[in-house]
Amino acid sequence: MKRGEIRPGEVAGAAPDRADAALAFIGRIRTPFATREDCPRQGSPDGPVCRVEVDAPWRTGLTGLAAGARVELIYWMHLARRDLLLQVPRDARAPLGTFALRSPNRPNPIATSLATVVEVGDGAVVVRGLDCVDGTPLLDIKPERRGSQ
Amino acid sequence: MKRGEIRPGEVAGAAPDRADAALAFIGRIRTPFATREDCPRQGSPDGPVCRVEVDAPWRTGLTGLAAGARVELIYWMHLARRDLLLQVPRDARAPLGTFALRSPNRPNPIATSLATVVEVGDGAVVVRGLDCVDGTPLLDIKPERRGSQ
Numbered sequence: 001m002k003r004g005e006i007r008p009g010e011v012a013g014a015a016p017d018r019a020d021a022a023l024a025f026i027g028r029i030r031t032p033f034a035t036r037e038d039c040p041r042q043g044s045p046d047g048p049v050c051r052v053e054v055d056a057p058w059r060t061g062l063t064g065l066a067a068g069a070r071v072e073l074i075y076w077m078h079l080a081r082r083d084l085l086l087q088v089p090r091d092a093r094a095p096l097g098t099f100a101l102r103s104p105n106r107p108n109p110i111a112t113s114l115a116t117v118v119e120v121g122d123g124a125v126v127v128r129g130l131d132c133v134d135g136t137p138l139l140d141i142k143p144e145r146r147g148s149q
Numbered sequence: 150m151k152r153g154e155i156r157p158g159e160v161a162g163a164a165p166d167r168a169d170a171a172l173a174f175i176g177r178i179r180t181p182f183a184t185r186e187d188c189p190r191q192g193s194p195d196g197p198v199c200r201v202e203v204d205a206p207w208r209t210g211l212t213g214l215a216a217g218a219r220v221e222l223i224y225w226m227h228l229a230r231r232d233l234l235l236q237v238p239r240d241a242r243a244p245l246g247t248f249a250l251r252s253p254n255r256p257n258p259i260a261t262s263l264a265t266v267v268e269v270g271d272g273a274v275v276v277r278g279l280d281c282v283d284g285t286p287l288l289d290i291k292p293e294r295r296g297s298q
Binding site for chain 2: 011013014016017018019020021022023024025026042054057058060061062063064065069071072074076078085086095096097098099100101102106107108110112114137139140141142143145146
């Protein structure tokens with residue numbers, strides 16, 4: 001969906017007008033997906049390799065991360081709308097609330113995605129399993145949570 | 150760990166000095182844990198009920214969310230340090246990089262947590278399975294992702 005476009009049944013409120021906390025982009029994610037239309041609906045463990053580039057001040061934080069690890073990547077969906085309250089997904093008949101959907105369009109467009117580390121080195125983590133657009137700003141990398149939680 | 154305290158082997162860089170994007174707190178999470186010391190190490194599906202309060206402008210976004218749903222809650226760990234690059238967890242012998250740990254202390258202190266919805270209504274989602282401190286700022290609610298991704 002392009003910015004400004006809205007489907008029948010969708011409801012937009014105001015975009016957030018507050019800055020309660022500030023995010024620092026700590027790197028960028030390089031993927032083969034040049035536009036949102038090129039992105040798969042969901043990442044796949046056998047998808048193409050993607051390069052999670054970490055900027056110099058944060059690289060020491062990669063210590064201990066190794067090939068084979070399962071990680072949770074947190075990134076900022078910079079192309080998303082922040083004002084939608086009800087949305088009509090492609091495969092749904094009725095509008096659903098933004099908090100009942102994993103749509104990128106949400107008041108704080110933060111994505112969480114699980115991926116497997118292929119290689120770590122040179123200020124970057126190479127992974128498989130992402131579905132985001134090339135150049136997406138990186139917010140965080142964490143080990144996958146353990147257990148059902 | 151209190152602010153300003155650092156364990157042997159830990160390394161702090163500069164806290165982020167950039168504001169690349171602004172977050173809006175869309176509500177607060179009410180838990181029985183008054184301080185960080187009171188919080189369990191990890192939430193449990195049979196833990197106490199917690200109340201995820203959503204502020205008025207965003208409540209329409211709850212449409213379609215119902216009891217029994219598994220949700221991913223995203224929140225801001227407002228008490229965390231943002232400058233640690235290497236950390237020594239309580240149960241570890243050697244320092245590990247922040248990105249190899251799920252510690253709250255990280256450049257962008259965003260938490261993701263899975264929980265089960267007990268009840269939705271009155272501008273709040275009641276859940277079980279959280280481990281955060283009372284008053285934690287809420288950033289987002291999404292359905293749990295499907296499949297291994």
